[in-house]
Amino acid sequence: MPKVKTNRVRYPEGWELIEPTLNELQAKMRxxxxxxxxxxxxCEALWPVFKIxxxxxRYIFDLYYRRKEISKELYEFCLDQGYADxxxxxxxxxxxxxxxxxLRCMQPRDHNFQTTCxxxxxxxxxxxxxxxxxxxxxxxxxxxx
Amino acid sequence: MAHxxxxxxxxxxxxxxxxxxxxxxxxxxxxxxxxxxxxYDKECKICTRPFTVFRWRPGRDARYKKSEICQTxxxxxxxxxxxxxxxxxxxxxxxxxxALSINSNDAIPKSDVNREYFAEEHDxxxxxxxxxxxxxxxxxxxxxxxxxxxxxxYYKRNRAHVCSFYVRGQCTRGLECPYRHEMPVTGELSQQNxxxxxxxxxxxVAMKLLNKAGEMPSLEPPEDENIRTLYVGGLDARITEQDLxxxxxxxxxxESIKMVLQRACAFVAYTTREGAxxxxxxxxxxxxxxGLRLKLLWGRPQAPKPESEISDEARQQAAVAHxxxxxxxxxxxQQNQPLQPPGTHDQPPAMPYFNIPPQPQQERAFYPSMDPxxxxxxxxxxxxxxxxxxxxxDNRSGPEKQHQGQHYAYPGGPPPPQGQFYQQYYPPxxxxxxxxxxxxxxxxxxxxxxxxxxxxxxxxxxxxxYQSRVPPPPTGTDQxxxxxxxxxxxxxxxxxxxxxxxxxxxxxxxxxxxxEQHHARVPxxxxxxxxxxxxxxxxxxxxxx
Numbered sequence: 001m002p003k004v005k006t007n008r009v010r011y012p013e014g015w016e017l018i019e020p021t022l023n024e025l026q027a028k029m030r031x032x033x034x035x036x037x038x039x040x041x042x043c044e045a046l047w048p049v050f051k052i053x054x055x056x057x058r059y060i061f062d063l064y065y066r067r068k069e070i071s072k073e074l075y076e077f078c079l080d081q082g083y084a085d086x087x088x089x090x091x092x093x094x095x096x097x098x099x100x101x102x103l104r105c106m107q108p109r110d111h112n113f114q115t116t117c118x119x120x121x122x123x124x125x126x127x128x129x130x131x132x133x134x135x136x137x138x139x140x141x142x143x144x145x
Numbered sequence: 146m147a148h149x150x151x152x153x154x155x156x157x158x159x160x161x162x163x164x165x166x167x168x169x170x171x172x173x174x175x176x177x178x179x180x181x182x183x184x185y186d187k188e189c190k191i192c193t194r195p196f197t198v199f200r201w202r203p204g205r206d207a208r209y210k211k212s213e214i215c216q217t218x219x220x221x222x223x224x225x226x227x228x229x230x231x232x233x234x235x236x237x238x239x240x241x242x243x244a245l246s247i248n249s250n251d252a253i254p255k256s257d258v259n260r261e262y263f264a265e266e267h268d269x270x271x272x273x274x275x276x277x278x279x280x281x282x283x284x285x286x287x288x289x290x291x292x293x294x295x296x297x298x299y300y301k302r303n304r305a306h307v308c309s310f311y312v313r314g315q316c317t318r319g320l321e322c323p324y325r326h327e328m329p330v331t332g333e334l335s336q337q338n339x340x341x342x343x344x345x346x347x348x349x350v351a352m353k354l355l356n357k358a359g360e361m362p363s364l365e366p367p368e369d370e371n372i373r374t375l376y377v378g379g380l381d382a383r384i385t386e387q388d389l390x391x392x393x394x395x396x397x398x399x400e401s402i403k404m405v406l407q408r409a410c411a412f413v414a415y416t417t418r419e420g421a422x423x424x425x426x427x428x429x430x431x432x433x434x435x436g437l438r439l440k441l442l443w444g445r446p447q448a449p450k451p452e453s454e455i456s457d458e459a460r461q462q463a464a465v466a467h468x469x470x471x472x473x474x475x476x477x478x479q480q481n482q483p484l485q486p487p488g489t490h491d492q493p494p495a496m497p498y499f500n501i502p503p504q505p506q507q508e509r510a511f512y513p514s515m516d517p518x519x520x521x522x523x524x525x526x527x528x529x530x531x532x533x534x535x536x537x538x539d540n541r542s543g544p545e546k547q548h549q550g551q552h553y554a555y556p557g558g559p560p561p562p563q564g565q566f567y568q569q570y571y572p573p574x575x576x577x578x579x580x581x582x583x584x585x586x587x588x589x590x591x592x593x594x595x596x597x598x599x600x601x602x603x604x605x606x607x608x609x610x611y612q613s614r615v616p617p618p619p620t621g622t623d624q625x626x627x628x629x630x631x632x633x634x635x636x637x638x639x640x641x642x643x644x645x646x647x648x649x650x651x652x653x654x655x656x657x658x659x660x661e662q663h664h665a666r667v668p669x670x671x672x673x674x675x676x677x678x679x680x681x682x683x684x685x686x687x688x689x690x
Contacts, residue, residue: 112181127205128321130321132318
């Protein structure tokens, strides 16, 4: 048999500090994926997945850009390994999208009349105050509130 | 068949359109509407052919609505694509067809291939511009349909549907639930079928509407031959005197039109009684000016404006009194003051308006202790005006009539023959009696205390309860009360509002009567004068039943 080359994962330094949190988040994600969605709506069953994905990305984004506690190498490593969503973080760097919930809510192509999801509308401009957006269950991700 | 794939958009006959055929209510109250258009999105609920579905939200608090039937089907019956009600009148198909005597049901096949063929043929002809027999534009609206039609859009049907989880108690969405958290209205009207509604067959809403139409009351001319004025209610600032003139001139010569804008009403007076009757007959339920449905009733011969304030006030207070909110002592004092000034002249002051719904039958617990005057409070006497006409009739009424304030319960002192006299003045019970003074003279209640001679049916309703209630209270106090009542009373002044209100609607009279009979029974059962008082209720029931 030809030699099969596998890439072994080499963890950069500083990994041990963030590993436990990331493992916890991974476990939560697995739980969300596997939970029996009995009394939930079809779309509602997917909401925890989006929520935890946001949470994971947020953790890494905060560590690198806000608290500056990890190195660039470690940050890139996390992004490559899939512990955070690169595209979502790219949006968070833009003004007005600092709290974006997920990438679908912002995409006008995905909506009727080429608008964004209702969760992007600030609360003081909305008519209904309590909403849960249908994609990710977000209750409002405008930067103001 | 509609269930094959679309090969050729032009020839296949699947329907495409640019804008839906919908009614105002379904389009909504907002001037900003965004509509999505989806070609061949769904099949028509009637003919099952694919058609262009439009979807929009008719207003802020509305659910999303979409077209349910195709344009061919909607043109065949001249109905809205969403709600399947007539485009012009807003009525179900069955109602419109029976009212206008149209019957096109035979021409439209209802089964499978026949139906599709018919629909396609029709569609082809319409597109080619061949004028098919659309009878809807040519039919003249007749009376019935004018009475039944909807004049303003009805947006309540655009509300969200009822949350079925809430009905079971399981709605976990809480505040963000877009469905209505109310209990659903069940009943015969909830079992509706779209095909039945479309073909106009076996539609429960239509049957209900037709039954109601059959029973709509017609405007009865009043007994008093002098009344030539019609009251028009529900006015708006947009309606001018000229509009009224245009509508009313056709039936007779108009003597005068008086508009009372602050009360949103107008009075149209004709020179002849026949003109007024003709107008009432023709316009009774069909008066619609500038899209506003107006109410038409017979008017009163008195000038409305000065009395209106008084009667309004009196009525309001009467209403409050009757709902038992204020103690009678307070009310009697309140009513004494405003009623004093009008009482000074001979005109009977309070003419209630017909548009104000008649006072509900007042249950007066006629105990002497409830009336301060019975208990001996002195009220300044009224002038001799009230005592004047008393000479014309009833002696026993002498002391009583001159009461001011209110006596609701009279001791059953007056002997029957004099009571009969009273009754004679009563016939114009809900209307202005021709001689104003007797009106002043007769507080209704004392008269009604008397056992009712079989003179007028309407009077029956009132007398029984009072009679039976009055005997139980000891007559001793009655005599003393009489003596206290030497000062003339102006209570009759507020009575007129009640009077006309109460007996006029004949349908409402029987139910209160039965209610009062119950009341009548109770005191009579407990009263010590059981013998006499019981005889009276039984005699009343004989007469009444």
